[in-house]
Amino acid sequence: MTIKDVKELLNQEIGSVSKDDLDLLQEDERSGVHNLLAQYFRKVEQQQKLIEKFHKKEFLERDYWNHNLFVAGVDEVGRGPLAGPVVTAAVILPANNTLYEVDDSKKLTAKKRDRVYRQICEQAIDISIGIGSPQLIDQENIYHATELVMKDAINGLYLAPDHILVDAMTIPVNIGQTKLIKGDSKSLSIGAASIVAKVSRDRLMSAYNELYPEFGFLRNDGYGTSEHLKALDKYGRTPIHRMSFSPVRKTNKLYQTPFS
Template identity: 45%
Template structure:
């Protein structure tokens, strides 16, 4: 009988249960020990969380499964990181995952810790059918504008790994290609392929910005990744723009003009 088992014994037995209709769970409801009721509550909480993760994973695999079943040879998810910063490149990744992918915790890169992203980068590079990372630097961004530079990078990344029967999933970005495209708002939260792309792109770009932090130590790139934080703007006002700054972005342009004015340069 359950009430004759110790809490340690019950904990071990509960750990092996996966079915919420298991007879032990029903029997424990009438056990008046406080510790038993806590163990029972913990089991149900863990089970509910597991069900929620599984449901979310099924949802994030919907588009991949749907189009593979319709005959697509591969599904390519594409995403970018770095459209908003004042410095550094915009980085795009395109990823094609296998159809039998398991749940490894793929999610919007912004929702994950650096250590989890690093773990997933290794998994993606090992398990993906194909992937491609493309960066467009500040010169390209200044010449074409950030939207077009991003679109160029996405197109290049996708076409590097796509074939004629590929379906492309984008995070609300229409590309100038003939392949079938599905544009998903908040796609990195709705597609495992786009999530994988966002993770690759972010980890790659963050690594670049940490390298740039050593070359240009006055802008705190290792913490702000090129975004316009207070320390970054202070660095701009004191030292001006570096070769990786986007001169077409207003705060950078204003800083350069201000330094020139202070030095009497027209």
Template identity: 45%
Template sequence: MKSKDYRITLLKAVASELAVNELESFFEGESRAGALKIKMQCIKLFEKQQKRIDKYNEMLTYEKKYTGKIVAGIDEVGRGPLAGPVVACAVILDNAHAYYGLNDSKQMSKQQRARIEADLLERVTYAIGVATVEEIDTFNIYEATKMAMQRAINDLPVSPDVLLIDAMQLGTGLIEESIIKGDATSISIAAASVIAKEYRDRIMATYAETYPGYDFENNAGYGTPKHLEGLKRKGVTPIHRKTFEPIKSMCEMK
């Protein structure tokens, strides 16, 4: 058999188009080092994909609990930064969902998030809710987060029966599950986490053009050394949270 055929087999393994028994049969009797190396690559790819599938199924526990009901996962991004809005997302997954590799957005690389987000936006039902810097300073970050979540739910084109929410209670009158570390426990919340983070990161990248010198395009408003250095050199901008330190103290000193 030509090495080209083995390369095709490796590509099929990447796409998970072969079963393990088919793989063993394909390489039966093969002793060449190059072919056996490809076989081991295929096996590792299978094992990696199986771990993703197992993790995905573990994260469906809450969704399976409400089979037959419309379930929305809710998560927010941006409670901790010194600048920018807090963004929430509500997601209702499609019936044939299988976004293997989806996890808490904080545990995914930028490339992984971008790939998963592109798949999600094509197929899921979702809505975004935003609470502004002014609302954060007026009502506090906790209340502003609830406002953003409620706005996302209100903007869904489909009314959910059940809300799976990352560590929050909203008092909507719907069935609500407040799940600690929900973005690592529920696949619906994880999907909301990814979409919300990518959406907010794009907002902050735009702000970086308006307010250069704070490294918003890389820190998304969090208090990194470059951001703090920007505050010292250039001062407070309109998108900084005036009730958050050290900005609060800087404003009081004026």
């Protein structure tokens, strides 16, 4: 086999290379083959660690799955920003899922988050999104608005879950729930929900960036960065700003569109 052939063989999905092929390659004296093998075995080790972590994260769900019960993970994104909605997601996963890379959405790069988001959409039994407007946040306060929007996400599921795993909140629904601190790092379902909520909100903020380009929403997601605060002072508040948040409340100026 040429070095190119070996590279193509070892670039296959982990576990698809036969033991006979690996044994044969280990007998090869070429340094290029040894380097490729070393890379391959590092990838195998990383995959094994990922799978071990995955099994720890599905511990809470496994008991429900073993009894043929449906468990929904729920999480939110966007409680802290000055602008934009708070977005929640409810995700019901099957027992046989292979979502090894699911983690707290904040720990993933945007590229990996998008890839895992697609995997979640392909494998999930059910997914629902809840969106809380700035007006709802101003009316109810951010904490209660988040609870209400989590309720919307649960009620939006086609399949009523038997139990809910939720990240540090209490959802006002008549379904048993387990509240976890940093649940998106401890539960596979909550981690999946955090990714779905994050990607969904990012797409909304990308659309808002087209409407209000002066605020840099693609870069700050609506959080009160220096860039955002300067724009707020210069251009005024938009309809997606939260009046109940102090920096916005202090701004009397209203944003004027180029067409005003």
